[in-house]
Amino acid sequence: xxxxxxxxxxxxxxxxxxxxxxxxxxxxxxxxxxxxxxxxxxxxxxxxxxxxxxxxxxxxxxxxxxxxxxxxxxxxxxxxxxxxxxxxxxxxxxxxxxxxxxxxxxxxxxxxxxxx
Amino acid sequence: xxxxxxxxxxxxxxxxxxxxxxxxxxxxxxxxxxxxxxxxxxxxxxxxxxxxxxxxxxxxxxxxxxxxxxxxxxxxxxxxxxxxxxxxxxxxxxxxxxxxxxxxxxxxxxxx
Numbered sequence: 703x704x705x706x707x708x709x710x711x712x713x714x715x716x717x718x719x720x721x722x723x724x725x726x727x728x729x730x731x732x733x734x735x736x737x738x739x740x741x742x743x744x745x746x747x748x749x750x751x752x753x754x755x756x757x758x759x760x761x762x763x764x765x766x767x768x769x770x771x772x773x774x775x776x777x778x779x780x781x782x783x784x785x786x787x788x789x790x791x792x793x794x795x796x797x798x799x800x801x802x803x804x805x806x807x808x809x810x811x812x813x814x815x816x817x818x
Numbered sequence: 819x820x821x822x823x824x825x826x827x828x829x830x831x832x833x834x835x836x837x838x839x840x841x842x843x844x845x846x847x848x849x850x851x852x853x854x855x856x857x858x859x860x861x862x863x864x865x866x867x868x869x870x871x872x873x874x875x876x877x878x879x880x881x882x883x884x885x886x887x888x889x890x891x892x893x894x895x896x897x898x899x900x901x902x903x904x905x906x907x908x909x910x911x912x913x914x915x916x917x918x919x920x921x922x923x924x925x926x927x928x929x930x
Contacts (some may be wrong), residue, residue, distance in 0.1 A: 706860075735916045747861075747908060747921035754916070793860055799916055805876050806851065806919065808860040 705729065706796055708809035715784045716817050722769070723779040723812045725794030733799040736777040737806070738768065741791040750792075753777060784816045820845045824909050824922035831899060832930050839894045839925050841909030849912045850892040851876065851919070852884065854905040861908065867892055868915065899929045 707726045715721035727736065738750040753761045753768045761768040769778040777796075781788055794809040822843045831837055843850065851866035853876075863876030867886040881903055883895040892911075896903060906926050910919035 737918060739921075745906070745924050747910070747924075749918040749920070752918055795861075797916060805863045805866055807877075808853075808862070810858055810860040 705807045706794055706809035708794055708812050710812045711810075712813045712815070714815050714817055715781075717786060718783055720780060720782045721784055721814065723781070723792050723794075723814065725777045725779065725809060727775050727777060727794075727796045729775075729796065729798050731798035735797045735799070736768070736770070737795040737797070738766070738777075738779045739793045739795065739808075740788075741793065741811075743790070747793075751779070781814075786816050786818060789814060789816045820920070822909055822911050822920050822922040824907075824925050826925060827923065828926050830928040830930065833900055834898050837896050837899060837927075839896075839907060839909075839927070841892045841894065841922060842890050843892075843909075843911040843920070844890065845911065845913070845920065846889065847911035847913050847920075848889070849915050849917075849919075850886065851910050852882070852892070852894045853908045853910065854878065854903075855908065855924075856905050864894070864907075896927075899927075901929050903927065904929045 734755045736753045740748045751761050751763045751766045753770045760770050765782045767780045791811045791813050793811045797806045825840045852864040853861040855861045862878045865884040867873045909922040912919040
């Protein structure tokens, strides 16, 4: 079964607007962590934001915020005030702390293009 | 500078010729792992290591070996590479298992 699902292969957003990248996950483990990574065309993987399953508040890091809806098992990434440099592939990932050998499982990614 | 270093960055080789991709981190991290990235599939974990001498299989371990003799190094070994192992490979490390991982710059392997 797919553990991480990113349903948007590609997204476009106008510069300075906000954009939401979707991520849903599947786990029966009560303890898990959710991560978002950015991969620019240069290829490196850049950590953006983390949300723990027991965290009471949604995580925020600068222009990035995570809309965590535990009951719906969704962890959408919100980028506010998009910039041209935000154009990249974005990956959602999950680590179950007790199940599945504690490995990090990635979604297939969303390619974001910011338009000038 | 805190970093994860992979070598080589690019390699073209032939089927059956053993190769090793090295990975080293200078952050004293306990947890290290290897991923391969293929179009449309995201990143899939090959092997991971919780600590020295402790390694375990990820989602796609077939055809790969690893070792963790020292904390800082986690080489990936392809004993008999095949064309289906042509991919972009990433090494990553983190202080603990539930901490964000630092990724190397990637190694692009082409097996002819």
